[in-house]
Amino acid sequence: MTQVIAVAVITVLAVISPGADFAMTVRNSYLYGRTAGLLAAVGISLGVLVHVAYTMLGVGLLVTRSPALFTAMKLVGAMYLVYVGIRTFTARTRLDIDLSDRTGLSPWQSLRTGFLTNALNPKTMLFVVSTYAQVVTAGTPVARQIGYGLFMSVAHLAWFSLAALFFSNETLRARMLRRQAVLNRVIGSVLVGLGVALALTPSA
Numbered sequence: 001m002t003q004v005i006a007v008a009v010i011t012v013l014a015v016i017s018p019g020a021d022f023a024m025t026v027r028n029s030y031l032y033g034r035t036a037g038l039l040a041a042v043g044i045s046l047g048v049l050v051h052v053a054y055t056m057l058g059v060g061l062l063v064t065r066s067p068a069l070f071t072a073m074k075l076v077g078a079m080y081l082v083y084v085g086i087r088t089f090t091a092r093t094r095l096d097i098d099l100s101d102r103t104g105l106s107p108w109q110s111l112r113t114g115f116l117t118n119a120l121n122p123k124t125m126l127f128v129v130s131t132y133a134q135v136v137t138a139g140t141p142v143a144r145q146i147g148y149g150l151f152m153s154v155a156h157l158a159w160f161s162l163a164a165l166f167f168s169n170e171t172l173r174a175r176m177l178r179r180q181a182v183l184n185r186v187i188g189s190v191l192v193g194l195g196v197a198l199a200l201t202p203s204a
Contacts, residue, residue, distance in 0.1 A: 003135040007148050013190055014127040015159045024117040025160045028110055029167035036110040037164025043114025045157035050119045051128040052149030078134065082195035089188025128152065
């Protein structure tokens with residue numbers, strides 16, 4: 001149960017932390033409408049599954065063939081969470097969103113922009129790898145590992161779909177962005193705490 005809670009908390013914080021996925025969803029929704037934003041959200045959720053697939057293969061091999069290397073990876077992952085937490089807490093600038101291109105997007109283009117933004121996003125890669133390194137052990141069933149990945153994907157879909165609904169309404173856009181500084185401090189504090197706690201948790 002502790003592992004499930006850790007995955008849920010880290011995933012939610014990673015999802016709502018402003019970044020490239022958020023910027024792309026806002027851009028599509030604000031410029032091209034609700035459908036473009038929702039399709040970008042679907043693409044993002046599919047991109048997450050790419051990270052989950054290669055992470056499951058890599059972490060599984062390390063657990064079974066190199067426990068020492070896996071432990072080192074676990075510690076690096078925990079330190080990464082602390083690092084991201086500190087960076088997020090101290091972030092002072094607002095998210096930069098390009099709103100200059102108004103040429104329009106087809107449904108396929110909307111889906112593709114979301115997918116590529118996430119699949120090529122090193123932030124998502126590091127979060128997925130770090131999370132799996134903290135919660136996967138030699139005894140973790142494959143079905144549960146797949147469940148973790150599906151939860152990550154669905155969480156991204158839910159959050160960015162919500163963002164698409166908000167940002168396709170222009171009157172709500174400014175209100176959400178004004179809360180970004182407070183959100184950064186909350187997310188940063190929790191990530192630092194999680195990183196420290198997970199680093200001190202035995203791998204077995």
